[in-house]
Amino acid sequence: MSLLIIENLLIKETTKIPIYEYTCMECDEDTEITRGFNDQEEVPSCTNGHKMVRSYTAPGIQFKGSGFYKTDNG
Ligand SMILES: [Zn+2]
Numbered sequence: 310m311s312l313l314i315i316e317n318l319l320i321k322e323t324t325k326i327p328i329y330e331y332t333c334m335e336c337d338e339d340t341e342i343t344r345g346f347n348d349q350e351e352v353p354s355c356t357n358g359h360k361m362v363r364s365y366t367a368p369g370i371q372f373k374g375s376g377f378y379k380t381d382n383g
Contacts, residue, residue, distance in 0.1 A: 331361035339364065 332339040333355035340353060340361065353361050 330364045332364040333357070333359045333361045335359050 329342045338355045
Protein backbone atom coordinates (compact mmCIF):
# COMPACT_ATOMS: atom_id res chain seq x y z
CA MET A 310 0.00 0.00 0.00
CA SER A 311 1.35 3.36 -0.93
CA LEU A 312 1.37 6.47 1.20
CA LEU A 313 -0.57 8.36 -1.43
CA ILE A 314 -3.63 6.21 -0.90
CA ILE A 315 -3.51 6.75 2.84
CA GLU A 316 -3.21 10.49 2.35
CA ASN A 317 -6.22 10.50 0.09
CA LEU A 318 -8.24 8.64 2.64
CA LEU A 319 -7.30 11.12 5.34
CA ILE A 320 -8.28 14.04 3.15
CA LYS A 321 -11.62 12.45 2.44
CA GLU A 322 -12.24 12.03 6.13
CA THR A 323 -11.41 15.57 7.12
CA THR A 324 -13.00 17.56 4.33
CA LYS A 325 -16.64 16.83 4.65
CA ILE A 326 -18.87 18.72 2.32
CA PRO A 327 -22.25 19.46 3.84
CA ILE A 328 -25.10 17.85 1.98
CA TYR A 329 -28.56 19.32 2.21
CA GLU A 330 -31.57 17.29 1.38
CA TYR A 331 -34.61 18.88 -0.17
CA THR A 332 -37.99 17.27 -0.53
CA CYS A 333 -41.04 18.21 -2.59
CA MET A 334 -44.06 17.87 -0.38
CA GLU A 335 -46.36 17.40 -3.34
CA CYS A 336 -44.51 14.83 -5.43
CA ASP A 337 -42.50 13.25 -2.66
CA GLU A 338 -39.45 13.77 -4.74
CA ASP A 339 -36.15 14.48 -3.09
CA THR A 340 -32.78 15.76 -4.10
CA GLU A 341 -29.44 16.40 -2.52
CA ILE A 342 -27.51 19.60 -2.81
CA THR A 343 -23.97 20.16 -1.73
CA ARG A 344 -23.13 23.57 -0.42
CA GLY A 345 -19.56 24.53 -0.16
CA PHE A 346 -18.14 27.97 -0.56
CA ASN A 347 -21.02 29.89 -2.04
CA ASP A 348 -23.66 29.64 0.59
CA GLN A 349 -26.57 31.28 -1.10
CA GLU A 350 -30.08 30.41 -0.08
CA GLU A 351 -31.40 29.00 -3.26
CA VAL A 352 -34.47 26.82 -3.12
CA PRO A 353 -34.46 24.06 -5.72
CA SER A 354 -37.51 22.98 -7.64
CA CYS A 355 -38.67 19.49 -8.41
CA THR A 356 -39.18 18.23 -11.94
CA ASN A 357 -42.76 19.52 -11.82
CA GLY A 358 -41.69 22.97 -10.78
CA HIS A 359 -42.75 22.91 -7.15
CA LYS A 360 -40.61 24.56 -4.54
CA MET A 361 -38.80 22.04 -2.44
CA VAL A 362 -38.35 22.25 1.29
CA ARG A 363 -35.31 21.37 3.29
CA SER A 364 -35.44 18.07 5.08
CA TYR A 365 -33.00 17.59 7.87
CA THR A 366 -31.35 14.24 7.84
CA ALA A 367 -28.03 13.31 9.29
CA PRO A 368 -26.20 11.14 6.80
CA GLY A 369 -23.81 8.66 8.31
CA ILE A 370 -25.36 8.77 11.76
CA GLN A 371 -27.55 5.79 12.37
CA PHE A 372 -28.55 4.23 15.62
CA LYS A 373 -29.40 0.76 14.54
CA GLY A 374 -29.15 -1.30 17.66
CA SER A 375 -26.64 -3.95 18.53
CA GLY A 376 -23.65 -3.23 16.31
CA PHE A 377 -23.15 0.03 18.06
CA TYR A 378 -21.99 -1.58 21.30
CA LYS A 379 -19.73 -4.22 19.80
CA THR A 380 -16.52 -2.52 20.90
CA ASP A 381 -17.33 -2.91 24.58
CA ASN A 382 -18.19 -6.57 24.65
CA GLY A 383 -15.59 -7.65 22.13
ZN1 LIG B 1 -43.19 18.59 -6.92
